[in-house]
Each structure stands twice: as C-alpha cells, then as structure tokens.
Amino acid sequence: MASVSPSNSAARRIGIIAGSGSLPLALATTLRSRGETPFLLLVEGEAEVSQYADFPHEVIRITKVGRFLKALARESCTHITLAGPVKRPDLKNLLPDMEGMKLLGRITGAARKGDDGLMRAITSYVKEKGFTVVGVHELASDLLVPLGCLGKIAPTERDNTDITAGVRIVKAVGALDIGQAAIIRDGYVLAVEAAEGTDKLLKRSREFAWDEPAGVLVKLSKPGQELKADMPTIGPDTVTLAAEANLRGIAAEAGFTLVLDLKETLRRANEAGLFVVGLDSQSMGE
Template sequence: MGAQAAENAPPIGLIAAGGVLPFAVADEIVARGRTPVLFALKGICDPKPLSRFRHHWIGLGQLGNALKLLKAEGCHDLMFIGNLVRPAVSEIRIDWGTLKELPYLWSAFRGGDDHLLVGVGRIFERHGFHMIGVKDVAPNLLVPMGQLTRSRPNDLVSGDIVKGLAVLRAMAPFDVGQAVVVIDGHVVALEDIEGTDGLLARVARLRTDRRIRAAAGRGVLVKAPKAGQDLRYDLPTIGPRTVEGLAAAGLAGVAVAAGLTLLADPQETVSAADRAGVFITGVTA
C-alpha cells in the first residue's frame, strides 16, 4: 500500500487486552502509515501507554458498546491482541448488544481458547467487520527463521526440538496448550491453563524437587500454534519473562514456529537471552 493510500485508509481497531503487545502492534501500524484505535478492556489493558493512541475503554462482555464505538470510529479492520485469562461466563457483565448475541457467545464458550476466539470473531464478522491478524499489520513482530541469539542448540537439543514439534502436532485436535518442554528426549511438561510462565515455573519446581535429574542447560521449550488454528487469533508469544522462566527452569533455550510466533519487546528479549546464555531459534513447524 502506498503512503497516500495508507493515509486515506480507515483506522484499524485493536481490542486490547494485557501486556505490551497491543502497544507494539499499534506502533507498527503507525509506522506503516495507518491509524490504530485501541478499544482497551477495563481492568486488563495497561492504562499508562494508552494515552499515546486514540482509545476507548470497554468492559469485558460489553459487546453492544464496543460495536457502537467501532462503527463511530469508522474501523472496518479489527484484531484481538494481548494477554487475556479466559473469563467465566458468570464474570461477564453483559449489555443489551451482548444479550442479543448470547446463543452465539454460549456456543463459543463451549470449547477451547481457539474455539472461543474464533467464535467471538465470527460475531464481529456478522456485524460487518473484517478480522485480521498480526501478520497483516505488524509482521516485524513475528519471530523469523533461524537463530536470534549467540547461543545455539546442539545436536541433542535439536532432537528435543523435533520431538516437541511432534508432540504439539499430536495435541492439536484437543485445542489445549501451545508449548511443551522436552529434556534429553523425555517429554517432561505440557502447557495447560497456567500458560507458558506457569509451565516453566513448574519445570523449575520439578528441578528443585529433583524430579528432573538432567543437568541445567539441557532441554528445550518448544512453542507453535495448533495445527488447523485460525492464525488471526492467539499466536504463541515469547518475551523477556519467557527468558527469565527458561533460565530458572535450567533449559538450554526455546524453539518457536518461525513466522507464527510473536516476539514481545524483541531487543530486550534477545539481549536478556544472550545475558542468560539461552538460545532463541525460529524453526519450521
């Protein structure tokens, strides 16, 4: 898209949850000559960086209000971005607009996280919005193929990466986690509702309890989207906290699906990995 066309294009709406990613994506959109408008989830989105962008606060479950604001801002393209713990239906304070969509919303909740996000996305699509993903507006935030750090996986760890990818492919039909830890050919932990940070903390506890006997600096965290996943939603993400977790868990590094994994705060993440002596590598999933 040319500069003039980008300037004349309608704004892009971001349903912004937690973490730094909503603002990183918004910055990329600005750099490409488009205007982001953030629809920040109350109690979840960080308010401090929000003032740099056009924004509105919306309550979780306030679908009617969100639709009204999106249309008033002239947003056609829309994306979900940021960290969000799956809410219970009882925690959602619905408005009239949500009440009208309740049968579709209830159906979306009856499944895993990917099923939920796709279901909510379809509700917005039924109202005329075009759901997009990070690759459409901020491809620079996706992990490239190859090595990002000074440290590299050795032959033993490379075998662990291959096994980890195979495990994730096998898990895909069940719409569960997007990460697994493999050490010396042994699958020691799978991601569940606690997320990647919780997974790495669990591996660290297993080391402390001597349930894992392998020496520190062995093994790998492998992350990839689920096979068949709608890649507009819930891509795997790594960032500085992932690096902290890798070091605490005594792992050699992390291998992620290249072009399909978000890198939060790229410069700090890679620098932190180099300081900790762990690797980050993008692989073919």
C-alpha cells in the same frame, strides 16, 4: 504469509481490542510508526490502561459488545484485530448489554469447544457487523519470529533431538486444543502448557531444573488455529523465565509465532547463554 499492505493504510483505520501483556502496545507503536492512528479498546481488568495514554483509547468491559461496536464505528474503524490474551469470562456472572446477549448464545456453545471455538465465534460475529477482521501477523509481519538460529548460541545435537520430540508433542496437544507449548529434556516431557499460559508453565517447571542447563521450550501454533484472534507469543520475559528454569533454549514456530521486542529478547538470551531458534515445524515431527 499474507499481510495487509501498508500501501492501503490511508483507506483504513485499525481498531485494536487490547487484552493483557505488551503485544497491543507493540502493535500500536508499529502502526503509528507507519503514520497510522490506531484506536484501542482496552478490555477492563486486562489491559494496563496507563500504558496507552499516548493513543486514542476507551476502556470497555468485554461483555459490553454493543458499546465497543459503537465506539469502533464512532472512531471510523474499518479493520479490527485482537491483541493480547483475555481470560475466558465466567458465563455465570456476565452482565452483557443487548448486543452482548445476542453474542452470548454463540459463545456459550463455542466455549465448550475450547479457546479456538470461542475465538472463531467472536471473530465471525465482528465480521457480520461490517468490520474486516485481521490478525496481528497481517498488520505487522516484523513482529513474527524469523526462521533459523536467531542469537549467538546454537542448539546442540542433543537440543535438536529434544526440539524434534517437542514438535511432535506440541502438535498432538495442540490438535486437542490444550496448549501451544511443552518443555522437553532428554526426550522426556517435563511439562505441557494448558490454560495457564507459557509464563506459568515455565515457572512450574523450575522445580524440575537440573544443576546444569538442559531442556527446551517448544512453542507452536495449534493445527487449524484461528490466527486472527490468537497467536503464540514469546518475548524477553519468556527468555528470563526459561533461564530461571535452567533450560538450554527456546524453539518457536517461524512465521506463526509473535516475538515482542526481538532485540531485547536476543540480548537476554545471549547474556543467559540460551539459544532461540525459529522452526519450520512443517518439516519436523511428522
């Protein structure tokens, strides 16, 4: 997968539009470790502001498009990335500024096409304003799930059968822009991710848990997904919730899924007896 070379970092400054979760902080920390100084626009009501005290940042409402464009220009940002989920805004209660009004017509129509349509409209608009839009995966390839069995536990033949079935299911629901994950047990679909996200999917599946561990969480990118704005993500909390649902393991698409704190993710998986594997989904589930 293509990436933005660190060798070009002297000629750029990264602006991170930060939503919820730990991904924005992980990305900012990675960039700083390379000698870069990212600027973060913290989406009001989404980003945990106290986490970013050590980074230059500003808190902005997602609808104040003009304000965040001015902030990015003021901070000499050349490249923009979106990191962390942001709830789809309630279009009835928006109070946009002038730039937000210009964008509103686009996102109103795009939102009807699902999350991918919405993200494409936003990234296209930012590009038109002269910024280069890049994906988290292009800035920090070390945050991507590697290929193969990642921990001490390996999937069994039964698990691999569930993984293959899960890939087919997730590709099908992803093509409809429904979700990026499903839980499969003995070939049966226990739950499919929708707008609630993977954490709530796992919490919801706890009521279906067997006495013995069984079932697999399969997580893939959607076909044709706008990866610059939205990528599937797993991390330590995913493992904890999968263990609470008494699953056997997690299978995520290698190279197209972000993993937060791989070391801690695998520590928890090994401790809980769960496998974590990175899939070459292109060779499966056809």
